[in-house]
Amino acid sequence: DAGVIQSPRHEVTEMGQEVTLRCKPISGHNSLFWYRQTMMRGLELLIYFNNNVPIDDSGMPEDRFSAKMPNASFSTLKIQPSEPRDSAVYFCASCSTGGYFVSYNEQFFGPGTRLTVL
Amino acid sequence: TQLLEQSPQFLSIQEGENLTVYCNSSSVFSSLQWYRQEPGEGPVLLVTVVTGGEVKKLKRLTFQFGDARKDSSLHITAAQPGDTGLYLCAGGGYQGAQKLVFGQGTRLTINP
Numbered sequence: 089d090a091g092v093i094q095s096p097r098h099e100v101t102e103m104g105q106e107v108t109l110r111c112k113p114i115s116g117h118n119s120l121f122w123y124r125q126t127m128m129r130g131l132e133l134l135i136y137f138n139n140n141v142p143i144d145d146s147g148m149p150e151d152r153f154s155a156k157m158p159n160a161s162f163s164t165l166k167i168q169p170s171e172p173r174d175s176a177v178y179f180c181a182s183c184s185t186g187g188y189f190v191s192y193n194e195q196f197f198g199p200g201t202r203l204t205v206l
Numbered sequence: 207t208q209l210l211e212q213s214p215q216f217l218s219i220q221e222g223e224n225l226t227v228y229c230n231s232s233s234v235f236s237s238l239q240w241y242r243q244e245p246g247e248g249p250v251l252l253v254t255v256v257t258g259g260e261v262k263k264l265k266r267l268t269f270q271f272g273d274a275r276k277d278s279s280l281h282i283t284a285a286q287p288g289d290t291g292l293y294l295c296a297g298g299g300y301q302g303a304q305k306l307v308f309g310q311g312t313r314l315t316i317n318p
Contacts, residue, residue: 092248121305130308130309130310131249131294131308131311133305133306136304136305138304143304144303144305179248179249185304192236192237192239192254192256192299193237193298193299193304193305193306194251194254195249195251195296195306196251197241197250198248199246199248200246200247200248
C-alpha cells in the first residue's frame with residue numbers, strides 16, 4: 089500500500105490567496121483526520137471524518153477553514169483567504185475504526201504539506 | 207485544553223546513555239499510543255498499550271502504561287543517533303471520543 093498521500097508537499101502563497109490541500113487515505117480506512125503542527129502549538133486536530141461524514145470540527149480555527157470528504161478516497165482542506173498565521177505543516181491521517189477487529193484508532197499519517205503564507 | 211503533558215520537552219544526551227520520557231494526565235484513557243516523528247515526515251506509530259500496568263518492549267525501547275491508565279513512560283536503553291526525533295504520546299478513548307489527544311511532544315537528540 090502507498091500509505092496516506094498528501095499534495096502538494098510544499099505550498100508558498102501570498103496573504104489573501106485561496107489554498108487547497110489534498111489527501112488520499114489508505115484504502116479501506118474509514119476515518120480521516122486533518123492536523124496542523126507548529127513549534128508553538130504542537131500537533132492540533134482540526135477536523136475528522138468517519139465514513140465520509142464530518143464528526144468533530146471543533147478544532148477548525150475559524151470560518152476561513154473548510155474541509156470536505158466527497159468520497160472514501162479523497163479529502164480536501166481549504167483556507168480562504170489565507171493569512172501568515174496559517175503557516176504550518178498540515179497532516180492528514182487515516183485509520184480503520186469499528187468493524188470485526190478491535191481497533192484503538194491507531195493512525196497512519198501522510199508526509200504533510202508545509203504551507204507558507206507570505 | 208492540554209490533557210496530556212510530556213516531559214521533558216527537550217532532551218539532548220550522548221550516545222549510549224539511557225533516558226526516560228514521561229506522558230502524564232489527570233484523565234483516564236482507554237489506550238495510549240507512542241509515535242516518533244522525524245524531520246520532514248509525519249508521525250509513525252511505535253506502540254499501543256491498552257491495559258493498566260502493561261509493559262511492551264520494542265528492541266531497546268520499553269513502554270509502560272500506568273496502572274490507572276492516566277500516564278505512560280518510554281524508556282530507551284543505550285540510545286543511538288538513529289533514535290533522534292520528536293516523540294509524541296497520544297491518548298485514545300477519552301470521554302468515549304474516537305479522536306486521539308496528543309501531548310506536545312519530546313524532542314530528543316542523541317549526540318554521537
